[in-house]
Amino acid sequence: MTSIFAYQKVYTPHTIIQMALPDSQGHDDSLHCTELCKLDGQTYVAVPGGITLPEQPPEIKPEAVVLTPELRARIKAASVHCDLIAERMEMKIREHYSLSDEQYFARIGVGAALGAYAFGDGEQDALMLFGAHVEACRQWGRDERAKLGL
DSSP: OOEEEEEOOEEOSSOEEOOOOOOOTTOOTTOOOEEEEEETTEEEEEEOTTOOOOOOOTTOOOEEOOOOHHHHHHHHHHOHHHHHHHHHHHHHHHTTOOHHHHHHHHHHHHHHHTTSOOOOTTHHHHHHHHHHHHHHHHHHHHHHHHHTTO
16 A cells, blocks of 8 residues: 655755655665655655655655545645546547547437436447447556555
């Protein structure tokens, strides 16, 4: 399970002192620490389970974070990694369905739900396939954010 640590970077006239992150430690490349974002002067880093943090510079004091729903939402909103995951989810949807397709399915789905539209031949099946594809893409995004502890 991924843990999130917070710490404050130290800025000097000649360098930035930051959290020491481990080398691969014999793990595959998918297990690495990821700097998520900076909020209120604190830098948040995702550290996968099984990774041991190396000794830190004396100026750096990383602390494990208790992730409240509010903090999770703030980190997700500030994280470029979460932005990229969202972009990739949309790209995965667009690989099979255009924006026009999505708008069409939204119109007929809402119309049918309100009783103002009757599905034509194959429309309900097509809508269900679209919904399943979108949900699979969204699940991929949730899985990717979970790898970041979010």
